């Protein structure tokens with residue numbers, strides 16, 4: 183399954199809409215600023231999900247194991263933020279790129295959990 187994202191002008195109403203075909207997401211021009219930003223983030227989450235699937239294959243963990251994985255990723259995000267902040271002088275001393283990367287991983291794990299729930303292999 184490939185993600186296809188594009189921006190098109192709606193022939194009927196003339197507004198620009200962003201289309202993420204894979205997920206059937208449609209956004210209105212009125213919310214374009216949020217849309218572009220949101221789309222970029224979701225694109226990164228999807229890339230991370232593909233990476234996870236390539237690395238681990240389909241995973242169908244029980245919720246408590248998934249919660250541990252999610253908690254680990256959240257902990258890594260907290261650590262990245264803490265390490266980027268200069269607590270002594272009170273400013274961000276480093277880039278927050280690592281923090282962002284960890285948050286993308288948090289989101290991707292959450293998506294993986296929902297995908298697992300939707301497959302319903304262990305909850306019949």
Ligand SMILES: [Mg+2]
Nearest residue numbers: 255258284287
């Ligand atoms: Mg991580």
